[in-house]
Amino acid sequence: MGLGRRIGDTLRLPTRRGRAILVVLVVLALAAAGGGAVALQSPKLLAALGVKGASPVDAVMLAPVPQLAALSATAPTPSAAGIASVVDPLSRERALGQFAGVVVDPAAQRGAAPLWQLSPEKPLAPGSTAKVLTSAAALLTLDATDRLSTKVVAGSEPGQVVLVGGGDPTLTALAAPKVGTYPDPSRLDDLVAGVRKSLPNQKIISIVVDNSLWTGPLLAPGWDPADVGAGNITPMVPLMLDGGRADPTLQDGPRVGDPSGDASKAFARKLGVPTSAITKGTAPPNAKKLAEVVSAPVSALVEHLMTTSDNVLAETLARDVALSRQADPSFAGGSQQVLAALSQAGFDVAGATMVDGSGLSTSDRIPPRLLGAILGAAAAPTGPGQGVEFLRPIVSGLPVAGGDGTLDDRFDTTGAAAAGRGVVRAKTGTLTGVSALAGVVTDADGRLLVFALMSNGQSPALSRPKLDGIAAALSRCGCR
Template sequence: MLAVAGASGGAVALSGPTLVQRLGLTQAEAAEAPPAPPAVLGPLPANAPRPTTAGLSQTLDGAADAMPGTFTGVVIDPSTGNTLWQHTPEKALVPGSTGKLLTVSAALLTLNPTDTLVTRVVQGSQPGTVVLVGGGDPTLTTLPPGQNSVYPGAPRMSDLAAAVRKAVPGPITRVLVDTSRYKGPSMAEGWDPADVAAGFITPIEPVMVDGGRIDPTEQDGPRVDDPALAAGRALAQDLGADPKNVAEGTAQPGAKSLAAVHSLPITDLVEQLLRASDNVLAEILAREVAIARGGQPTFDGAAQQTLAALRQAGFDPTGAVLHDGSGLSTEDRVPARLLGSLLGAAAAPVEGPDGTEFLRPVLSGLPVAGGDGTLEDRFGRSGPSGPGRGVVRAKTGTLTGVSSLAGVVTDADGRLLVFALMSNGVNPSSIRPKLDAMAALLSGCGCR
């Protein structure tokens, strides 16, 4: 199964390195070179023993019963889709950022994976005026060539401005910003306005630079509270117009296109947002799902269309309540069962025309325990979670009193398992190590 996952882009880190070739060394040099290291990692065996419900209960029940606060969890075999273990599965809890799994799954089910988000500049109705038209891309960066923002491969404002200058023979005196692609409030129910300055979010508008960050290189650095106008000011500065003269406006129907830049493909954006748990990218993709499905590009419309896309694809969203696409809202509720079923589908073998290989970026975007993303500083080498280091890949979720962990793990027999663990009502600093340790238990047992 994992050979299939690797072949279709699902980076579950399970296929081994090839032996290093001689790289043009001479015969003498080759004789003196150290022996090539043996391959250690390889594809998982297709016939790996399945853990049993009894074995998993014996391993996990004690840890689940000892969890403080309200806890729920599931373990699923993605090769069969069967639930092998569950604890209080009827509970739907605040998911935190594991709620992003619903958003990215809906995006991959709805949007063309090779599509990009486009930021355009068109001619204004007045001489010397141009209109910056938002197409949803928050990754557009103000950094010059040679410098990378938190979004690798992002389009650059300098390229957009250069193309505009080439297309407009005379001076440009004013920049307007068209945000008409999205509607409704720019902050969701359950969001704390202080989270803008804290760096977790910015008002959701269809055009911005660097995700609204003040420092394009700082993932969770302070953000602006007017991202669309900030993008307009950045363009004005590059065009030699007065940034103080930037205002909102609407492009005229049929206005002449002057320039455009494109984001990376949707699949790349999905991986980026999962690895870094990027709230803004998640909200943008949720709005784009709503637009593609004919819904309203608002928080409510995006939530409705996200759940509708999952339901149409055969998932059961019963119990899920969404108020945003990022999981930042304290009003969201998601059952662990739904998180598990989405991850199970992403990890399932491809079978016939209805295979779910298009969900593979959900796996390849998951942070690696002790390796990268939001799991980089978790699963230390020592302690109860140590066995899961480098073996667990999972999406994290953290809010005040909220901790969750949902992903994939390989057990001691080489069987790939999916898990979703959720806790509410306990300080994350005390509960996260317990969730990590529980995931590590799966990596160390055959559970038969």
């Protein structure tokens, strides 16, 4: 498995008039492998690429273009002593506070000892690295092609419809093609259009909102209500727009205090029903379905929540795991079933305690051993007959150091962690006094390594750069 930039980059070739023509780069593997430059001659090349009407340009010599390719299966495996010689000195930094971690070779046999470990069984507050557990449980329990839905059914009275929350936080009131923060969102406009198509000659008089899919409190134990206004979370109900964001385009913008109320009012306005005609209730048994819209598939949602650390989406998937396992779709039920699903899949969850699915709670505890085991399985090489890569979206969704997601502003170019930029991919975890970093890195010999690093009891301003430094040191290390 190769981890790098995507194929399909473009090159701008300047014309003599100062304009730019976009030319799709065709990567010539033989030329690149031979280390030679590729000459682009115009106008013949431009004509061959279908670019017409361009002025002739002089020949342009290009250096070989990096390719997205699999890592070598024969790359040397680091030794435990080699890894220890690099990581041990860095792990003794006082700025790390209570520190524990593991470094794992994902190509090793399952159950093999880590290449490096320090207090691997010690349960520590994980912050958002807990999303690794929730994502894994979702991918192991649900079908990767499953989609979350919102539907409207007929009410018990003429002219009444029921808006049924199905736990899809990606539902948006934005008109196509506009999008907020979620990939391929479901749309309120499509839901309204479906209702009108099903009831072409009937005036809608009233709307009932059904939020009965989920149970329990709206905020988890250990959550700070101030986190709603701070943009970290919204009260968890199965009907909301854009994850409860006040501004659907802001990933970390303030959330609303009544996401279901806002969603139902937007639906009423689009349907031409007074908001005063909205009531709370449940759908009649066997009610006729009038319209339904669905989210992007679960695999895409997992990638998104790993990249952006979306708390609402993580909590949603935890409840879906509970529902699939016929358990209570609450904070308690979701977090319990996440651990149960992982245990059923063969992961040792001893020492793990979760009260939510996002890691936002200060009551969550996870040993780094478990994080390393899950990421090791997600990053393990596969071949013919070895089964579907169920957990792979966890790795493909990991933020890139210095590039995107929650790592876009870390691994500074002038700091000790600069060597990790573009090479380290990891899930972050940050709370007051909590820092964690868990992901994958390619070492100097081209070997893919998995790491899980956890720090408690220190300010993230002090501990996060130290975690970044350890991950970057692994990228520079052959460690043999």
